[in-house]
Amino acid sequence: MTRIGVGGIFIECNHFAGHLADLSAFERSELLYGEELAAKNTGVIGGMVSVLEQEDWEPVPLLYASACPGGMVEARTYEKLKGELLSLLANADELDGILLCLHGAGSAQNAPDLEGDLVHAVRELVGDSVPIVATLDLHAHVTPELLTNADVLLAWETYPHADAFETGQRGARAIVDILAGRLNPVMAMAKVPVVVSAINGRTRLPGPFAEIMNEAKRIERQRDLYSVNPILVHPYLDQPDMGGGVMVVANGNLAEATSIAQSLAEQYWEKRFAFQANTLSPREAIGRGSQLEGGPVLLVETADCCGGGAAGDSVHSLRALLEIAPDSPAIVPVVDPIAAQMAYDAGAGRRVIIRLGHQVDPQWGEPINVEGVVSRLSDGRFTYQGGIWDGRSSCMGPSAVFEIGPIQVLISSNATYDWKTEQLDRLELDIPKSKFIVVKNPMNYQQAYSKVMKAAFILDTPGPTPVNTNSLTYTKMNSQWFPRDWTMMNTKPVVMSSTARYSPS
Ligand SMILES: [Zn+2]
Incomplete structure (x- = not known):
């Protein structure tokens, strides 16, 4: 029987908040193991499990911890959650794939890029022959460490967020496709230095992000790409290389993934002023x-x-x-x-x-x-x-x-x-x-x-x-970004790409 490890740590963190997220924040919310995790029928994990059950595959529960957004995750809390997830993974008999439900804007005191750190550790444990698929919020900060250690990253496609279950299903189907030899995933993420609030980030028209989402989905269908995911980065992390953009998952063709991510990220940049909003006292x-x-x-x-x-x-x-x-x-x-x-x-x-x-x-x-x-x-x-x-x-x-x-x-x-x-x-x-x-x-x-x-x-x-993100004091961000600098012109997207690990059989 095909066995897929299922788990994750899901939290959106804010580097400007003074309070930390400790273990009680997860205990109050969701801290699931074993049967309780495998029996979940809602949210991302529920979506993942539903597809595995349809395939008659076995979901192998690791640990799933989620909490209401907060400040950074306290160091010992992250150490504990990560340690438990890895030890459950190490003690599980041979697995055919890993499915993780992540946010993408998590940050711990001892791991500023929480998801990059976690997926890297999972990769080191399982090696290159086991596919790792992770789902993200579209408010993720996608880093090279995360992108190169995962095989497929899929982000939610709705904001207000209403597609957690469906995204879990998409994630599980990606594992099914990889193991069936139908998918040789390659990913490209193109970013532009736009760090704006989510106020105009809805995915239903009208709005600049909705326009990008519609165009992304149109191209996904037209070019038969595996997934084209616009990303409106959570703006309240203080990290280098922050920005919004587009992440493309293609079947084998990295050049195509790169050029499409790039051209959509250019459109993102062109729309940057429309993300701003007027405020009152x-x-x-x-x-x-x-x-x-x-x-x-x-x-x-x-x-x-x-x-x-x-x-x-x-x-x-x-x-x-x-x-x-x-x-x-x-x-x-x-x-x-x-x-x-x-x-x-x-x-x-x-x-x-x-x-x-x-x-x-x-x-x-x-x-x-x-x-x-x-x-x-x-x-x-x-x-x-x-x-x-x-x-x-x-x-x-x-x-x-x-x-x-x-x-x-x-x-x-x-x-x-x-x-x-x-x-x-x-x-x-x-x-x-x-x-x-x-x-x-x-x-x-x-x-x-x-x-x-x-x-x-x-x-x-x-x-x-x-x-107005410009009212915050970022210390780690690159010096030029919108709206800090309204005069920036002709900014070219920065492109990152993943590692190809599987060839279609
Ligand atoms: Zn979100």
């Missing part, structure tokens, strides 16, 4: 929203996006609401375990003064002292409704609704990913009745609130996931 946005009839008006505080690795603890928008719209019904999410504990200690129904905000990653602002009523308490457990974590349970930890007049603050203890409105629904917050809702992500709110929102204003506030 919280006060300007609230002022404009107040002029509109009804609500909800979304205040999009992207700089504090848990889904991009921020702590979620900002109160910049809340402060502005308290100053200029204290009588408007509003919902504001704030991650603050200390304030959540104070709410719990006070108890439901009690009026207290709470110190709130900027207590997880204090570098981006000052806490505020606010008086209000603890109206509800919750253990914070909820289930994701769709997206990459569809059906998976998650936990905000001890959480409270804290009412400052008509402004309801959802105080939670842990950062969680914003897919739809699961967290707000869990605490029974009334979305349609709100005049303002603070949302802390650059993309998913567009679908979550599409039917109810009156307007959405993109804010410019301090934080590690801002719309």
Whole structure:
């Protein structure tokens, strides 16, 4: 029976966030071994397993660890996860292939390029005769170490991300094709130094990234290429050679893969200005929203996006609401375990003064002292409704609704990913009745609130996931990149390529 090792470490990291991702971040999310891993029927791993079962092949579970985006992975946590994955791999009887679910923007204190380091270690263990296929988020930072040690890398094709299962299936089919002798994979990745926020990175038209995605898929079909994957690099890593671009997997023909990756990356460069967005201060946005009839008006505080690795603890928008719209019904999410504990200690129904905000990653602002009523308490457990974590349970930890007049603050203890409105629904917050809702992500709110929102204003506030990447202090990035330098002209893509290991039989 054909046996395929299945596992991975999946996390998106933020080098500007001050907090680390430790083992508890994975334990709260997903840390799967053995039967539990092999039985997964959702997400990337579920997609991989479904294809292996169709083939009557055996998925050999290694380790699968995933966590909500955060700061860097703590050194000893990465050491432990990597060590366990490798030792399970070393102790598995002979394997015919390896399938890994990775993000591509992971970074550990002791391995800045987490995925490159991990795949390199797996390659050293299994040698050149065992194919390694890995799936990535399209927000990956693809490095030469990752590209040369993997045989096939396939990225998600949707943002908002809705194709995790399908991408897992694509990954597993690539292993099937390699082992059947139908695929001799070669890869080329062309990058241009465009490091921009994901705010205009949706894959459905209109938008610059959607145009690149459509063109990539058109060429994939027309030229019968194995896969053409646009990559909008996660902009909050501070690494050399960052950039967006296109990764092409071809069957044997590296020259063709290279020229197509190159020409699509050139188109990416031409579209760079369209990735930028206009922003407002919280006060300007609230002022404009107040002029509109009804609500909800979304205040999009992207700089504090848990889904991009921020702590979620900002109160910049809340402060502005308290100053200029204290009588408007509003919902504001704030991650603050200390304030959540104070709410719990006070108890439901009690009026207290709470110190709130900027207590997880204090570098981006000052806490505020606010008086209000603890109206509800919750253990914070909820289930994701769709997206990459569809059906998976998650936990905000001890959480409270804290009412400052008509402004309801959802105080939670842990950062969680914003897919739809699961967290707000869990605490029974009334979305349609709100005049303002603070949302802390650059993309998913567009679908979550599409039917109810009156307007959405993109804010410019301090934080590690801002719309304007130019406001961050990168130290490892190459000196010239867009939008740091708006005058760069005629930039040619940098091309990397993989190693060919298998010949069609
Ligand atoms: Zn992503």
